[in-house]
Each structure stands twice: as C-alpha cells, then as structure tokens.
Amino acid sequence: MPVPNEDRRIRFGVNYTPSQGWFHHWLDFDLDAVCADLDAIAGLGLDHVRVFPLWPLFQPNRTLIRPRAVEQLVRLADAAAERGLDVAVDGLQGHLSSFDFLPAWTRTWHRRNLFTDPEVLSGQEEYLRTLAAALADRPAFLGMTLGNEINQFADGPHPDPDRITGAQAAAWLERMLAACERGAPGRPHLHAAYDAAWYRDGHPFTPAHAARLGAMTAVHSWVFNGTAQRYGPAGAATEQHAAYLIELSKAWAVDPRRPVWLQEVGAPAPHIPGERAAAFTAATVTHALDCPDVWGVTWWCSHDVPRSLADFPELEYGLGLLAEDGSVKPVGRAFAALAARWRGRPHRPPARTTAVVVDAGDVEGAPRRSVCAPGGPVFDAWAALAARGARPALVLAQLSEDAHHLASRGITEVCRPEEVGRR
Template sequence: MASVRDEAPRFGVNYVPSRHWWYSWLEWDPVSILDDLRAVSSLGMDHIRVQLLWPVFQPDPAVVNRTALGRLAALMDLADHPDVRLDVSVSVLDGWLSGLTFLPAWLKGRSMITDEDVVRAELLLFDAVAEHVGGHPRFLGFDLGNELSVPNGDVTPDAGDTWAERLLGHCETIAPGGFHVNGVDHLPWFEARTFSPAGAATQGRASVLHCYPYWTGAIERYGPDGTGVLHLGEYMAELAEAYAERPGRPKWLQEFGASPVERPAESIPAWAETFVRNTLSSQGVRGCTWWGSHDIDRRYTAFVEYEYDLGLLTVDNEVKPTGARLAHLIEDLRANPVRAVERDVALVLPDGRDKGLEAADRFFSLIDDGIRPALVLPEHVHDASRLAARGIRELITY
C-alpha cells in the first residue's frame, strides 16, 4: 500500500477480534481489543484493516448508529496507544465478510450500486464515519467495502465503475488526502465482474489485490507448491500494472492468506514468505496485509471451516508459526527491501474479458523457464511510448 506517510512497503493484518469476531461492535470489549492490537504490533505490523458491519452501523437508511461510531472512534484510540501505534484502514459497506452476508434488511433487494436512494444512504454513512474518525491521527483512509462484487454480481462493470468513482470522490471530499480504495476481490480482475479491471487499476489511491490460492482456484490448478501458487500475487500485480494508466501505480496486497484446509499447516509459513517476496518483485507494491490477525473462536459455528485457522495469532494471542515467520520476514525486509524485477520481456494477454487463470498459465510457464515477464494488453502492443516507459523491449504472444 502506498502510504500517505511514506513510500516504503508496509506490512499489516486484516484485524479479526479474538473474542467476538466483528460482532465486537455489539459485544464491545476494549480490554481484549487492546491486548489484540498489542500482539499485532509486536509482530512488526504497522497497520490494520477493520470492518464495519453495515447493518450495525446503519440500521435504517436515515439513521447511523452513534454507539457503533463511538466504538469505532475508541478502536482508533486503542490503535494509537503507545504500545500499539497502528494505522487503520476503515472498510465501510461490509455486506459480505468471512463467507457470511450482512446486507441491511432495509435494502429489501434493492441494488446498493444502482439505486439512487440507497447510494444517498451510503453517502450519509461515510459522512458520519468521517465526522467521527476522519481526522484521527491513525486514520489511513476509507475502503468502500469488502469484496463488493460478491453480493453485486448482477451489476454491470460500467455501473460499478461509475459508482466507485462517485464514492471514492466523495471520500476524498470528506477526508482529503486519505488512502481511499475499493477493496475488490479477484473477480473484477479475472472476470470483469461488477467492476472492470481498468476501473480497479485506475480508481482510488491504489490497485487492490485479494490473492488467495484457494478462492482463485490456483491451488487446485497448480498444486500447493506450484509456480501459480507461489507467484499468484506477482501475476495479479502485473495484471494491475497492465491496466494502469502510468507505470508503477501503487498496488496494495490487501488480502492474502492460507488455511490448513488447503495445505498442510506446517507448510504455510514457508509459502507465506515466498509469496510475499515474489509479490514485492512487482513494481509499485506498497503493502502486504495478511488475512487475518487472529483465528476465529470456535464457539462461533456458522463459518465455513476454511475461515477458522487463518490467523497469525490464536484467540489467546499466542503467536502461531506463520506469525513468527512473517515477523522475522518483516524485520529482514525493512533492512533489506526486495528490489522490483526489471521486466523487459512482456507477455501479451489474450483478447476477451477473461484474464483469469487460463490467461495466467503462460505467465507461470515463462517463470519456470527463467523469465519474469510483464503483462501487456493487446491494445497497447503498438504504443511504443507506453512500452518504453515500462522498460519493455520484447513481446511474447500466446
């Protein structure tokens, strides 16, 4: 993530409260939250991403819950504690989180993207959040919402991009200079679902990447230690670079992680380090944010099995092996940053809107052959100035 404070790569976690998950907005426990944030900070992290459950914060289109807003402000204060010092990205319209749907009842089936009355209610919520925490020293910026293509799959990319541009512009108006982004998952990049890849690569302060070997299908396609799993983040970062208007646009690896459901638990720490190093080899990657900080307490029974064991910390704030490995890696990378690979050979992506793993196969095979390629859109192959600006001297076609 390109920080509003510096350009060095940053490291953080998607905060998952250890005691009450994000039901914490209702079961508020500042003591356990402070303990959690201390544990996160001890790993060397410098930021967290937090999730506002939309129905809790806005139970009616005309009403924003002041108690919830006060608890968000209190969380920001805890993040500013001398033992913590974590910046906070606030994801607002969270109707989809950890595999569960949290859309407000008052939507009544209306679109959160194309219904003007709903959009006005959303702007009201952003205004209220900005009023409470937009000036806080730990406020990093707004994330429009978590993986909004999932509950809005019937929205066209044109409509989605128009909506995102409007809301991101509003965020800049109410919280000038903030690191405002749209927290898309892999679907806009791979399928142009709800949002276009061009929109994801040009709107907001960074191109957001959610890179899960499991949910993208990469681990099934390539195997746990296949090139397509170890270099998935690098591929998606290069895909974002191909769609960007300027070389080196900031990219935020906003979510990545692995569960014992998909691979042996003892293999996750080594995968995590390799994945981070490979992703940082792409120009402009400004931050890596693991999902999530803590495991989910097993007293909650409604989550799919994949979600429970994703933490770097247990629910008792014990550091897990992946947490220890990433803490060591972060210390090393701050002393010895990964240098972006010079990519003078570029693979021309195939025509058509699908840029998913079918298009990625050739990218990964080139890596196996010792080439770390860039990606180029077909419409840019004759744009000499664009290619030169990216340092590309040779094109390979499918």
C-alpha cells in the same frame, strides 16, 4: 496521499479479526479486549491494521448512523495509534468470510439495488462520509476502502445478486469514492474487489475499474480459486499468484507507477497444508515484493476464528497469524520475520523487462478476461515463465506495440501466450 515511488517503504499489516466474538464484537464492544488484540499485533512488528465495522450495526436504518458505533470505531483507531499501528477502514460490510452483512432497509420487503437505487445510494454516501469524517483528524488514519469485495453482490455466483452494468458499477464507485473524499480530504481512499473483477467474463466490476479508480489498486489473492487445486500447493503458479495479480493490475493501470496494495492474502488449508503454510507465506510475500510499486502487504488475518462460532467454512477457522489461545503460529512467525527484514528498507525492485500479452477484448469491459484466470492461456504462459525463473510482466494487447508505454514500464521484450511454449 501515496508517497512518491522513490521514497516508498513497504508496509506490513494485518486484517484485524477480533479474538473475542469475531466481528460480532461490535455488539459488545470491549476496548480492553481490543487493546489486548492490538498489543499482540504490534508485538509481531506490524505497522497497520485494516478494520471492519459491520454496516447493519452502524447504520441500522437508512437515516440512522449510530453515534456510539462511530465513537467505538474512533476509539479502536486511537488505541491502534497508541501502539504504533496505522488504521485503514472498510465501510460497507458487506461480505466477510462467507457471511453477508446487509442492513434490513436493503433486503426482503425493502429490496432495492445496492448500486443503483437513489435512496440506497444517498444512505451509503452519508455513511461513508460520516466514517471518514470521524477519523479525518487522526494522523494514523490511512483512508477508506469502500467495502470488502462488495463486487460479489453484483453477479453470480452470489445467490441473490443486484445485477448492474459496467457503466453502473463505475458510476457507483466514483460516487462512493467522492463521498469518502468529502469526509476526509486528501486521504488515499480506494475500493477492493475479489478476483471475479480480473477473471470472470461479463462481471460488471472490471480490471479497468480496479486499476484506474481510487488512490491505489487493491488486490486480494486467494489460491483456493482453482490455483492451488490445479498447480499444487508448492507450484510456481500458486506461490506467485499474488505477484501475478499485482502484475495483471499493472497491465490495466494508466499510471505506470500506480501503487498496488496486496490487501488480502492468506494460507488457506487444506489447499495449503498446515506444514507448508510458513513456506507458502515466505514465498508469496517475497515474490510479491519483487513487483514494482507495491504499497504493502496486509495478511488475512490476525486471529483464528473461535471454534465456538458456528457455520463458517472450515478453511476460515485457521487463517490467523495468532491461534485461538493467542499463541503465534508458524505463519505468524514467518510473516513477522518478513516484516522485520523489510523494515526501513526502500522498495526498488528492477523493472520486469519481459511481458506477456493480454488480449481480453476492449480495455474498459474486458469481455474475454477469463484468458487471465487459472487455466487460461495468459495465466499459464505467465506461470510457465515464472517457473523458469523469469520475472514476467503483463501488457494489454492494445499497448503491446506502444513504445512510450513499454519504455515507461521498462519492458524490452513482448511475447504472446502461444509463443511461451516455444521459448
């Protein structure tokens, strides 16, 4: 389980993208190549990796979970542990770097809703339980994430979404988290969404789901979502986008000390020019760690995608800490320096005493959550305060006059977005 807040040390890790064959390496699993990658990651001074089994390769038939694939995952986890790296595992891959990886038994002639079909649900449950159980006795196993941004399958702009309601999304999340718990009791299992959960009106996965279900909240901060385009690569809104999402998650959290994992963040070119990548990394991480209750930061990603692989969006090729030839890039040196600076230090930032009010409609559904998106009044008010050097928090309108809630978070001043420009 997550450690008590007062004892927490910041974790620094990386999303592991294999240098040979990208995630297709599961087709030709080479433990020696994996170990070389893990040696390079450990050499940066990091303490954990997030790894991604490809769902169709691990469960090609609804009633066949390949034992050899599961064994290879365990061997990867053991190799990471030998190098001092803990391992978090995503289950339902799902979606990675613009590509969807869904088993044939959910598509075309077998088309069934990923979130509601009873047979699909039973298959997913058994798959997640099996992966969790295979790793349950490994001390370095951190826990399961249900899948990488699987919420994108439930709504546009996905070209073929499996549409569901918010209640169906909650039921799916609760059922899959329970399956992980059955496989590995007591581990901090969680789920992860891309930022439509926070910013897109009507999206069935909601801020309340993100901030209240699972052992901690995961946020994925990508400034190519309009932030860098609107505010510039060096703007406060861009360099503090990760911090904003962390604080936005805390507005919806019931537990004021709920841990938040910055599970994905990167420096995407050309939105962040290559010459600014290291400075962006340092600013982003520093501002994120100025937020209370951060569990850790996991950079996307470890290794650049090989140019020999076709059809990736251009920005996906260069997101690694390590170049295709294995050399450490400037962004890798910057992230390693941050990890070294924070190693062993307690994470105890002071409370953020001024909070901007978030009125997104009812708490569970957040029908007007686009007010929080880049260009929205909440986002712009928060960013304006941050640009002035303030350390703003966020609070739901429904809680903005709740003295007990405000005190539990150390908030002493509340302002509405329209008031910020007059301050």
